Amino acid sequence: MAVFVLVSGPFTGGWVWQEVVERLRASGAEAYAVTLSGMVPGTEAGSVRAGEVDLEAHVEDVVRVIDGIEAPELVLVGHDYGIHPVLGAADRRPDRCGRVVYLDAGMPADGDPAAASLPDGSVAASADGLVPAPSGGQWERWGSTAGLSAEALERLDRLAVAQPVRTLTQPLRLTGSPFDRPTTGVLCTANGSGISMVEMLVASGPPRFRVLAGPRVGFFELDTGHWPMLSAPGPLADVLLRAAADEGTRLAVAESAPPPAHAGSFLLDVPRRPxxxxxxxxxxxxxxxxxxxxxxxxxxxxxxxxxxxxxxxxxxxxxxxxxxxxxxxxxxxxxxxxxxxxxxxxxxxxxxxxxxxxxxxxxxxxxxxxxxxxxxxxxxxxxxxxxxxxxxxxxxxxxxxxxxxxxxxxxxxxxxxxxxxxxxxxxxxxxxxxxxxxxxxxxxxxxxxxxxxxxxxxxxxxxxxxxxxxxxxxxxxxxxxxxxxxxxxxxxxxxx
CATH class of the missing domain: 3.40.50.1820 (Alpha/Beta hydrolase fold, catalytic domain)
Incomplete structure (x- = not known):
């Protein structure tokens, strides 16, 4: 059975995966939810070594978890910001990473900080180097709260901790392509993402998206908001198991489809002008x-x-x-x-x-x-x-x-x-x-x-x-x- 390492997005820790872990283990899989440095609920403002915690520290957190698991091959799951330490750890332990799952996450490359996906590419931190945790309606800035019950939203508010700012601003460093291994994208449609959007990016977007049409990349959709581990833990667990079994929708757009014969010309005959x-x-x-x-x-x-x-x-x-x-x-x-x-x-x-x-x-x-x-x-x-x-x-x-x-x-x-x-x-x-x-x-x-x-x-x-x-x-x-x-x-x- 599959072995999962689960890394959550900003302001949260391993607790956010509790229901998903229970379901995965009930199916016979192994599952390990990672709480990254400085992200332990109940600590002093989440500020354990806040001035020292950066993305590299979180990458090392995931590497240590990988090194402590006996199974030879793992499925690494990164939600939102969590994809950054997941990709960093997969790059350092390529022989142990059998698959990366992007759970409603961006597509960072070498040199990209997590803050680049936020408005203006910036975050506001306090003097102690922490980004205060959101609460209530503020969570919408980080992703749709569709599907979250009042109880789940209260749980987010109660257990969220401040995020060390350097985890969001330090660039991700990779030595190889993130897509050198089997990859799955899980898209939360209530947050605006869907397979049709990915197909559009492959067909009409910048060339870097063409890799998403590769034969080792699959996709799933979940009809919920940005926190499916809280709003839809059962469907999410099912999707993760199917991803580990190499299921998922492959894009119909060919990765290397030739351009139309007329791609190098304008559709009208235009006389030359200075x-x-x-x-x-x-x-x-x-x-x-x-x-x-x-x-x-x-x-x-x-x-x-x-x-x-x-x-x-x-x-x-x-x-x-x-x-x-x-x-x-x-x-x-x-x-x-x-x-x-x-x-x-x-x-x-x-x-x-x-x-x-x-x-x-x-x-x-x-x-x-x-x-x-x-x-x-x-x-x-x-x-x-x-x-x-x-x-x-x-x-x-x-x-x-x-x-x-x-x-x-x-x-x-x-x-x-x-x-x-x-x-x-x-x-x-x-x-x-x-x-x-x-x-x-x-x-x-x-x-x-x-x-x-x-x-x-x-x-x-x-x-x-x-x-x-x-x-x-x-x-x-x-x-x-x-x-x-x-x-x-x-x-x-x-x-x-």
């Missing part, structure tokens, strides 16, 4: 003697800082910039620094800086500007919808994300276009892909509801048979017509 580079911004120039209105195209993400070609050098944005120039507008493209979900404030600053650079160019009519956002770059539209300057004539949105999905906790609350749109917002040109990822489609639906309620102007362009990122995936007459229609609408708003 292109001028200004730092992170390129200007695609029309044939005009006088200053012309401009449209700034804002790519999605997160993207890797090493991605080549960069977004503005990709066929998609070279095409959009050139098409704008062919319509008599200055087409501006940029590379902003949305490298992770916590980078939205920095990316927003890059966009604002790019706007000012574009407006200041003598070839641009600075009083007639449009902003055009794509994919998860759509969240960057929130500031411009909430407080539009007089020169912003319209906002275009193409297969956008228009509210942070539930498990994107690292995104600050400010980046919520569905909450920002109102009667004073500039006209919106919204291109909606009919085959959109369900999680993203829900944010578009929320935006439409808010816009209708407030009386905002929205030009809706539906593309029923198009996928997210259709410029790469779907070169059809339908998608070509949609791009032309959206571009003409933007031109109308900036020139009238």
């Amino acid at each position: 292109r001028v580079r200004r730092g992170r911004v390129d200007l695609h120039l029309p044939e005009a003697e006088e200053p012309r209105p401009a449209v700034l195209f804002v790519h999605g993400g997160p993207v890797s800082p090493e991605q080549r070609p960069t977004p503005r050098e990709s066929a998609t944005f070279l095409g959009y910039g050139g098409h704008a120039a062919a319509l008599g507008l200055v087409g501006a493209t940029l590379d902003h620094r949305l490298y992770g979900l916590g980078d939205y404030p920095r990316a927003a600053g890059d966009v604002a800086e790019a706007v000012e650079l574009v407006r200041a160019d003598p070839r641009v009519d600075g009083e007639r500007i449009a902003l055009w956002f794509f994919s998860a770059g759509g969240l960057l539209a929130a500031d411009w919808l909430a407080a539009p300057p007089p020169w912003l004539r319209c906002v275009a949105l193409t297969y956008p994300v228009l509210a942070p999905p539930p498990d994107w906790r690292a995104v600050p609350a400010r980046f919520d276009p569905a909450g920002a749109v109102g009667a004073s917002s500039p006209p919106v040109v919204l291109t909606r892909a009919g085959l959109e990822h369900p999680v993203f489609q829900a944010t578009v639906d929320a935006f439409r509801t808010a816009a209708d309620r407030s009386g905002a102007t929205v030009d809706l362009i539906d593309v029923p048979l198009a996928h997210h990122g259709f410029e790469t995936l779907d070169h059809t007459e339908e998608t070509r017509a949609a791009v032309r229609r959206a571009a003409r609408a933007v031109r109308r708003y900036v020139t009238e």
